[in-house]
Amino acid sequence: MAFVVETKGIGRRDYSENIEVATEPFIRSRQLRFFYSIRYTALALTYPNVYEAPLAFLVNGQLQDAAPSTPYLFSFLTVAANRNALVALQFNRYESYQDYLNGNIAEVLGCSYGYEKTDLRFTKPIPTREGSVYSVYIAEFSNLAFNLELAIHGLIGALETLE
Amino acid sequence: MAKLRTETFTVTPTGVGRKDYSQDVQFSVEPTIRSYQLPYTFQEAYILNAGQTRTIDINVPAGQVVMLYDMLMCCPANVLLSFEVQTIDTDGVVNSVFHKAGYQKVDHHLPRGVPVFSAIRLIMTNNSTLNLTDVQVSLAGQQMSQEEYFMRLMP
Numbered sequence: 001m002a003f004v005v006e007t008k009g010i011g012r013r014d015y016s017e018n019i020e021v022a023t024e025p026f027i028r029s030r031q032l033r034f035f036y037s038i039r040y041t042a043l044a045l046t047y048p049n050v051y052e053a054p055l056a057f058l059v060n061g062q063l064q065d066a067a068p069s070t071p072y073l074f075s076f077l078t079v080a081a082n083r084n085a086l087v088a089l090q091f092n093r094y095e096s097y098q099d100y101l102n103g104n105i106a107e108v109l110g111c112s113y114g115y116e117k118t119d120l121r122f123t124k125p126i127p128t129r130e131g132s133v134y135s136v137y138i139a140e141f142s143n144l145a146f147n148l149e150l151a152i153h154g155l156i157g158a159l160e161t162l163e
Numbered sequence: 164m165a166k167l168r169t170e171t172f173t174v175t176p177t178g179v180g181r182k183d184y185s186q187d188v189q190f191s192v193e194p195t196i197r198s199y200q201l202p203y204t205f206q207e208a209y210i211l212n213a214g215q216t217r218t219i220d221i222n223v224p225a226g227q228v229v230m231l232y233d234m235l236m237c238c239p240a241n242v243l244l245s246f247e248v249q250t251i252d253t254d255g256v257v258n259s260v261f262h263k264a265g266y267q268k269v270d271h272h273l274p275r276g277v278p279v280f281s282a283i284r285l286i287m288t289n290n291s292t293l294n295l296t297d298v299q300v301s302l303a304g305q306q307m308s309q310e311e312y313f314m315r316l317m318p
Contacts, residue, residue: 121270122233
């Protein structure tokens with residue numbers, strides 16, 4: 001039942017019926033959304049061997065390995081195979097590109113195994129640090145050549161900074 | 164579902180004074196991560212022999228609060244696992260966040276998070292006859308000081 005506020009007297013009209021129609025947007029004004037999806041076709045792997053996929057960032061039309069000053073927020077990473085085999089996903093951060101080349105992982109942000117598919121979900125997205133290099137380990141341990149779909153979702157921006 | 168009608172509401176300015184922008188005042192934004200919050204992640208691989216239960220305490224730095232949102236335990240074998248996460252308060256009170264079992268993987272997500280003031284206790288059980296050498300535990304959330312958690316104003 002609609003509630004109508006009768007206008008009477010003088011002064012500003014009462015619009016209180018409708019002031020709460022405003023919504024909270026999914027994408028905030030200072031955010032962009034990114035989506036990364038690729039199919040890896042690779043030769044057979046045996047546990048615990050993995051492939052490493054470094055993540056590149058597009059800055060001013062150029063791809064770069066190091067995370068830019070505008071943070072990327074990773075909220076969802078998933079790998080899926082096309083058969084019921086054991087798959088693995090690990091999300092890594094390196095302090096620098098040199099550390100990436102040397103294999104010195106600064107921190108593992110998440111690791112997950114699963115049959116046919118597995119994922120890492122971050123309710124509060126993980127922001128990148130400027131200058132760090134990020135990669136994912138992916139694997140399927142069926143001892144057969146495989147196709148593995150990797151997808152990564154997230155937001156760009158949305159870290160509060162104080163003046 | 165079918166939308167029956169759409170109604171557009173327009174505020175008509177009348178009289179003098181400031182226009183009524185009340186329709187749009189809630190378009191203000193809220194950042195995903197506030198300036199006082201740091202991301203928190205914990206990731207470790209454990210050995211769990213057949214039938215073994217392990218208890219691990221992860222200390223939270225003094226004066227800090229960890230808000231836990233995502234908890235995951237998994238292993239590269241299709242065996243029954245059991246996973247319990249507890250929080251320990253500064254006064255020693257232990258609270259169980261969840262206790263679940265699952266084959267190969269146990270995960271739990273808390274959309275509103277759970278605050279941890281002193282330590283996070285992980286209780287992991289391998290309910291199989293297989294010795295597991297690579298049981299992965301991943302935790303994710305945010306970290307902040309207790310003052311910031313309680314939003315105390317500076318004097």
